[in-house]
Amino acid sequence: MFSEAPELYDLIYQSFKDYGAESKQIAGLLAAEAPEARAVLDVGCGTGEHARYLWEEHGYQVDGLDLEPAFIELAKAKVPQASFWHGDMADFSLDATYDVILCLFSAIGYLRSVDRLESAFRCFRRHLNPNGVVLVEPWFEPEAWLPGRTYLNTVEQDDLRVVRLSHSGVRDRMSVVTFHYLIGSDEGIEHRTEHHELALFTRAETMDCFARAGFAAVRHDPKGLIGRGLYIARIEGER
Ligand SMILES: C[S@@+](CC[C@H](N)C(=O)[O-])C[C@H]1O[C@@H](n2cnc3c(N)ncnc32)[C@H](O)[C@@H]1O
Incomplete structure (x- = not known):
């Protein structure tokens, strides 16, 4: 995956991707969806750029999880007060729960199978506080x-x-x-x-996985942050 050139990730993506503007959009959405939310877990957090903006400019406490060890080190250096874990989003167990779980910039596509997608959503659910919200920015539909x-x-x-x-x-x-x-x-x-x-998960596959993982209310915004769409999912207070 990203192991051949992790040190180039920020240089390349920051040349065309506006993490500050995206984080502002996320904060606006969260203010409407979960106004009390403070604790955020960014799954597939990469080098921690959203975490950095959400903390520095919007006051969220953001932890992260990623499969690429070099990204974890870069994220830790950017947001030293946060916890960043090395792990698989389809199989993780942390001693913490969150008001918001983010999975941005199509990280979800790397799960490769519907079974692993469902496992990831089950993990998200287990780490979500009551009334919590999950935002997933998908990869392309077929x-x-x-x-x-x-x-x-x-x-x-x-x-x-x-x-x-x-x-x-x-x-x-x-x-x-x-x-x-x-x-x-x-x-x-x-x-x-x-x-x-x-x-290339279909929308129906993604919606089914959310439902099987126990998310009762799921919305799909076709535009989202950068035109790839955004799923906004809740478990309606239950855990
Ligand atoms: C396109 S990058 C997005 C990174 C970050 N969210 C961003 O917006 O820049 C996809 C990320 O998903 C991570 N990833 C892929 N499969 C994963 C898995 N099974 N568990 C956790 N992270 C994973 C990759 O290491 C990479 O950091």
């Missing part, structure tokens, strides 16, 4: 995925120049994304490759 395309990102910082060329593929119901990085510095040019596979 009909929206466009295989056979390439996408280019270029970024520069001091003597570092990075070119990332991605290719979108598909295998059955799995999207396959290959990233080729060319990383240039005064030392020379390095080439690295990463393969990512994310399941």
